Amino acid sequence: MKITRTKAFKVFFNPIWESNPISGQILGICSALAVTVQLKTAIVMGLALTFVLACSNLSISLIRKLIPRNIRIIVELTIIATLVIFADQVLKAFLYDISKQLSVFVGLIITNCIIMARAETYALGNPPLLSLLDGIGNGLGYSQILITVAVLRELLGAGKLFGFQVIPNAFYAAGYENMGFMVLAPGAFIAIGLIVWLQKTVSKE
């Protein structure tokens, strides 16, 4: 059997493009609008979410047969909250400046619908390894959109990438101006809208 046909491969790669959590399932939009002004914060946010999603999917799947049905949402939330607080503490210890810029948004990963959705619809009914792959895949799918939007916004809004000037000064001298609109949240909204459109058109076959 070819590797691209295996279930694991599909579980991992589907959420990166076809059923992408942001552009396919339209989940997690709020944070995607908030942290994509700069590439650096977008990448850190993507990594933090991927970490939380992978760990929460894995641990929920490991104990899925033990979790009492009637309190499963609370159990899921407790596990997710623990992981998010842990990620926040690590960021505060080693990437203090970025954690200050991300401010409340790391904490708000707890309420990110992607994580709850994956725990409820996937991890509760599938074995640990597949759940882990599903978590990483969805996390990377989310990061991928965040990074694309952040590149667009930082480049068009500030003329920079990773904080370095990319658009040469000669352009500005010739009358080029930064698009201030891209720095604001509506700019991200439009960028995400365009990505959803592109994705729907391409994957229609």
Add this chain to the structure above:
Amino acid sequence: MSSHIKSILFAVVLSIVCGSLLTLASTGLREYQLRNIAFDKQKNILKSIGLIEDKKAPSLETVSGLYADHIKKMWIDFQGKLVPKEKKGENDLPVYLYVKQEKIQAYIIPVHSRGLWGKIAGYLAIKNDGTTISGFTVYSHQETPGLGGEIEKRWFQKNFADKKIMDDKGNFVSITIAKGAVQGRIPTSRHKNFVDGISGASMTGKFLSAGLKRTLIEYEPLSERFRKNEIK
């Protein structure tokens, strides 16, 4: 076992496991976090007197070097006299002095204010004339990002530079955050006592103005000594 007891037992075990994991992480990382916070405070003190630029992220060595060379922490008593750490009394207030070429260029006072959602902490630097503000920075707050959270942004903080805490007649008036732009709202003669506010965050501005005023009144004895040229 009935399902209720099973649920309760499961919840208890889960809470204990998650709780101990978090305690472990928090105590294990505490040292690193405290170091970051201390570094960030030093950086903000230097930023308030314009020794480091906001745009470039300075290295740890630059910051601690500059800090050791130029900043001296002292205390002031109720008469506004500077006292060293050994002699400080119980109610004395901390102040940071910016010393360059053996002369005090500015003094930096820690500001603790109420905000809309939590405490705001920062530094206000005043030049050695006891009147002119050199700079203002915020290193910790819980305001809404994009609204009140803008108090940590450069555009807001740079408005404080060269404003005065005294009016034309020489009376203490503190520095106030206007409701919106200063231009057109405040009479021209008082522009120097006001900074532009943040639209959508009038409450944050109100609380911070009150906090600044309260802090400045506490430090008035010291400012007065600077105005009278009693401290060199």
